[in-house]
Amino acid sequence: MSIKRMLASLALILPIAVTFIPSQADAQIRRPVRRPVPVRIIKKPAPVRVYTPTQARRRILVPGRWVQRNRGRQWIPARYVYR
Numbered sequence: 001m002s003i004k005r006m007l008a009s010l011a012l013i014l015p016i017a018v019t020f021i022p023s024q025a026d027a028q029i030r031r032p033v034r035r036p037v038p039v040r041i042i043k044k045p046a047p048v049r050v051y052t053p054t055q056a057r058r059r060i061l062v063p064g065r066w067v068q069r070n071r072g073r074q075w076i077p078a079r080y081v082y083r
Contacts, residue, residue, distance in 0.1 A: 057082040 064078040 054082070
């Protein structure tokens with residue numbers, strides 16, 4: 001490679017390389033980056049289900065009703081719910 005070609009390539013590359021070198025003025029402009037602090041999610045404890053024997057449960061009547069479905073209305077018969 002000839003000296004002229006090396007000087008020509010150096011003259012082209014040098015200005016680009018100089019722009020990537022950080023300076024003191026560049027350091028003063030930059031502000032510290034504030035990183036987000038991970039937030040701790042506090043969950044409520046799950047409610048404790050107390051076991052109720054079958055004899056002590058209340059029997060509640062849920063009346064029958066009509067329900068609108070995709071194919072039309074459907075009758076749901078009455079039933080008992082034990083709580």
